[in-house]
Structures are given as structure tokens and as C-alpha cells.
Amino acid sequence: MKSNLKFFKKSKIMPVDKFFYNVLYDKKFGYYASRLPFGKKGDFITSPRLSPLFCEMIAIWIISSWELFGKPKNFNIIELGPGDGSLTKVLLRCFKNFPEFNSIKKVFLYEESSYLKNIQKKNISNKDVHWINNFKLIKKGPVIFFGNEFFDAIPIKQFKKIKNHIFEKNYKLDKNYYIREIFKKTTETNIKAIESYKSLKKLNFIEFPKLGLMELKKIIKKISELTGCILLIDYGYLRPNNQNTLQSVMKHKKNELLKNLGKADVTAHVNFNLLSEYFLKNDLKVKGVITQKQFLENMGILQRAKIVAKKMRFSEQSDLYLRIKRLLSPNSMGNLFKVILAYQFNKDNFIGFE
Ligand SMILES: C[S@@+](CC[C@H](N)C(=O)[O-])C[C@H]1O[C@@H](n2cnc3c(N)ncnc32)[C@H](O)[C@@H]1O
Numbered sequence: 502m503k504s505n506l507k508f509f510k511k512s513k514i515m516p517v518d519k520f521f522y523n524v525l526y527d528k529k530f531g532y533y534a535s536r537l538p539f540g541k542k543g544d545f546i547t548s549p550r551l552s553p554l555f556c557e558m559i560a561i562w563i564i565s566s567w568e569l570f571g572k573p574k575n576f577n578i579i580e581l582g583p584g585d586g587s588l589t590k591v592l593l594r595c596f597k598n599f600p601e602f603n604s605i606k607k608v609f610l611y612e613e614s615s616y617l618k619n620i621q622k623k624n625i626s627n628k629d630v631h632w633i634n635n636f637k638l639i640k641k642g643p644v645i646f647f648g649n650e651f652f653d654a655i656p657i658k659q660f661k662k663i664k665n666h667i668f669e670k671n672y673k674l675d676k677n678y679y680i681r682e683i684f685k686k687t688t689e690t691n692i693k694a695i696e697s698y699k700s701l702k703k704l705n706f707i708e709f710p711k712l713g714l715m716e717l718k719k720i721i722k723k724i725s726e727l728t729g730c731i732l733l734i735d736y737g738y739l740r741p742n743n744q745n746t747l748q749s750v751m752k753h754k755k756n757e758l759l760k761n762l763g764k765a766d767v768t769a770h771v772n773f774n775l776l777s778e779y780f781l782k783n784d785l786k787v788k789g790v791i792t793q794k795q796f797l798e799n800m801g802i803l804q805r806a807k808i809v810a811k812k813m814r815f816s817e818q819s820d821l822y823l824r825i826k827r828l829l830s831p832n833s834m835g836n837l838f839k840v841i842l843a844y845q846f847n848k849d850n851f852i853g854f855e
Contacts, residue, residue: 506530506674506762514673514683517747518712521656524762526613532763533614539585544751544766547650548734548793548834549588552824554809556591558800558853559732563592563645564602565852566730572601575642577729579609579633581720582651586610586621593627607642609633636723643846644729646720652776653735653768655713659745660687660695662705667692680759697782700774706743708769714779721783721843730844730851731785734793736837737771746770773839780843788842788854794835797828799853 507530509515515523525532538544548555567576580589589610596603608630612618618632631638659670661684668684669691675681694709701707720731738746749756751765758767773790780787791799806825810818829835842851 506678509674514671516658517670517672518656518658520672521747521767522712524767525654525656527763528615530763531614532766534616536616536764537585537620538766539587545753547584547587548828548838549584549591549649551827552821553591554802554805554821554825555797555828556588557595557805558797558802559588559647559649560592560595562732562800562851562853563647564596564599566645567602567606569848569851570643570728570846573642574605575607576602576605577607577609577639577642577644577727579611579636579639579644579646581611581646581648581716581733582654583610583612583621584617584650586624588649589621589630590625593625593630607631607639609639611636636719639723639727642727644723644727646724646729646731647733648731649734650768651735652710652713652733652771653737654766655710655716656767657713657747657769658691658709658711659747660691660707660709662707667695667707698775698778700741700772700778704741704743706745708741708746708772710769710772710775717776717779718783721780721785724785724843724845725783728845730842730846732840732842733771733776734796734838734840735771735773736834737773737839739774739790739839741772741774744770771839773841776841777843780841785843785845786849788844788849788851790839790841791854792836793838793840794829794831796840796853799855802828 528534539550540546563578583589596606610621610630610632661668667687669687671683671685673681673683695701695707746769747758747767749758749765749767751761756765777787777790802825806821810821827833842854
């Protein structure tokens with residue numbers, strides 16, 4: 502058996518989410534267990550590495566939200582799925598320009614992969630940053646959770662609906678070690694969950710982020726306890742249309758989904774209407790969904806670029822604007838990436854969403 506399929510040993514049939522959870526996060530064989538996926542030499546690039554200006558916009562958004570919360574003396578920010586730590590690294594640099602905020606903020610990182618945790622520790626190297634596996638340690642003050650490409654990295658379930666019966670997609674390893682797709686009748690719990698979302702009605706192919714929603718449940722519990730909010734930026738859509746959005750990427754190119762398991766990144770597009778429904782069901786208020794282009798422009802990224810560009814040589818300026826174009830262009834990340842904010846607080850004038 503190929504070493505990257507060894508997690509299949511015990512149970513030879515697995516639902517899609519469990520299968521890809523192992524492919525990505527298995528402690529020995531998973532994609533995130535041993536490789537750095539980001540950047541030119543890796544498999545894909547994300548916004549924090551594309552431009553520090555993206556990170557600066559998040560820094561300003563966080564500080565402005567802290568002001569909206571009334572500048573509390575206890576204040577926690579938690580990055581979800583920090584990758585190589587690029588975003589928090591720039592945030593910490595930006596916060597130094599705001600001494601009042603800088604002296605009180607507590608910074609936490611929530612990361613699944615031990616390998617990436619070590620990379621983050623090296624990159625950030627700051628004793629005031631804490632890595633956490635759950636949110637129990639956070640006891641006082643409002644909380645801001647934020648994540649870029651966090652939710653898309655949590656494997657989803659897939660279902661087919663035939664004449665009102667719902668079947669779940671599973672993978673099976675046959676005796677020749679080929680991976681076969683099989684559909685099995687699903688549980689009452691899954692059926693109940695799926696049927697409770699308006700945004701999944703009338704579909705005959707359904708993608709359901711059960712594991713992702715379990716993560717959000719823990720986050721919402723903390724927000725409800727201490728007040729606060731969650732900002733998620735991810736690629737996704739508003740209206741599902743029976744599409745299978747699972748995709749695999751290797752060395753910046755699309756890769757066949759079941760090829761190069763453990764060597765390629767596998768993600769799914771996020772159903773933002775479903776996220777919105779989930780937050781509302783759990784008594785949070787919601788802002789958005791807006792596009793990344795709208796959010797970053799509302800935050801003033803173009804004005805900031807103008808200021809930064811003044812001190813640059815021509816070649817650096819063109820590089821800066823090429824990167825910003827990629828973040829904002831409707832044909833690139835500008836429209837495909839969306840932003841959602843869910844919060845529990847009595848004010849709602851968060852910047853970036855006006
Ligand atoms: C696509 S990467 C994005 C990294 C980074 N946010 C960026 O924009 O460059 C997804 C990140 O989420 C982490 N992740 C995925 N599922 C997670 C979970 N359930 N809990 C914590 N981190 C998770 C991955 O290990 C990885 O760091």
C-alpha cells in the first residue's frame with residue numbers, strides 16, 4: 502500500500518470529510534504534517550503572503566473594532582488556521598504603532614497542524630503570542646476571531662439526493678488499492694442537519710461542512726460568553742448549484758482530486774449563505790457577505806498603496822500594484838473571495854462593511 506494511504510488500514514470505507522481530513526491532517530502521512538504549502542516553491546499563495554497591505558487592512562480592522570467595543574482593558578484576538586504565521590507577524594508589527602492597544606491585546610493562534618505550529622513559532626518568535634488547542638484559557642474580555650482561508654481547509658461532506666432519499670459519498674479502498682466512490686444511505690442526524698438549511702433546499706448534490714460547523718460552534722460559544730465577533734475571508738459562493746467544489750492544487754496547478762494524496766492541497770468552496778444561516782441560528786448577528794474587493798477597498802487599501810508607493814522605486818511600485826490587482830481584480834481573488842462578519846454586541850458599525 503502506498504504510504505500516504507496507510508490511514509485507510511483500519512476502516513476501508515470512509516465518508517469524504519473523514520477521508521480528506523486524514524489526507525490533509527494525518528499526523529504522519531497528511532499533507533500538512535510535513536510540508537510548507539505556501540509561496541512560489543510551494544503549491545499555492547494566500548493573501549497575507551501576496552501583500553503585507555492585506556495584513557495591514559486586517560490590523561486596522563481589529564484596532565477599529567476594539568475601539569467600537571469601548572477600548573476594553575481585556576481584549577483577545579485569535580487567528581484561526583495561521584498557515585506560516587505571515588498575517589500575525591505583520592499584525593504584531595502594525596500594532597506597535599498603536600501603543601494603547603498594543604499594551605493590552607492578547608494574541609492567540611489556533612492551528613491544527615503541529616508542523617505548521619513549529620513554522621509559525623519560528624516565523625513569529627514572540628513570547629507574547631500563545632498557541633491554543635481550545636478556547637478555555639480565554640476567560641475575560643471580548644474576543645475577535647479571524648481567519649483567512651481557514652474554513653475552506655476543513656474537509657466537507659458530500660451527499661446525493663435521489664427521490665427524497667439522501668445518500669452520503671464515501672471512499673472505499675478495493676483489493677487492488679484503487680479508491681472507489683460509493684454512496685451509502687446516511688444517518689437521521691445528517692438528514693435533519695441538512696434539511697434545516699434553506700440554502701441547501703432543492704439541491705440534488707449537497708456539500709455540507711459538518712466539521713467546519715463544529716469548529717464554529719466552539720467559537721460561537723466563546724463569543725456568546727464574552728461578546729465579540731468572527732471575521733472570515735475565504736473563497737466561496739452564495740448560491741450552491743449542485744456543483745462538486747472539492748479541488749486539489751499542487752505546484753500552483755489544478756491536480757486530479759484523488760492523485761498525489763498527501764502531496765497536494767485539497768479544499769472546497771465555502772457556502773457563505775449556509776455560514777450566514779448558521780450564525781443567525783446561533784444568535785449571532787451577521788454583516789456581509791461582501792466581496793474581498795469591497796472589503797479591502799472599504800478599508801482603504803488603495804489609499805494606503807499610494808502612500809507606500811511614494812517611497813518606492815518604479816519596479817517596486819509596479820510589483821506592489823500587480824499584487825494589489827490580484828487581491829482586488831474581479832477575475833482574480835477580488836470577487837471569488839468573500840468576507841463575512843458575525844458578532845454579538847450592541848453596536849454594529851464595524852468598518853469595512855459600510
Ligand atoms: C489554506 S491554509 C491558510 C493559511 C493562512 N491563514 C493564510 O491565509 O496563509 C489553512 C490553515 O488552516 C489550518 N487548519 C485547518 N483546519 C483547522 C482546524 N480545524 N483547526 C485549526 N487550524 C486548522 C491549516 O493547518 C492551515 O494553517
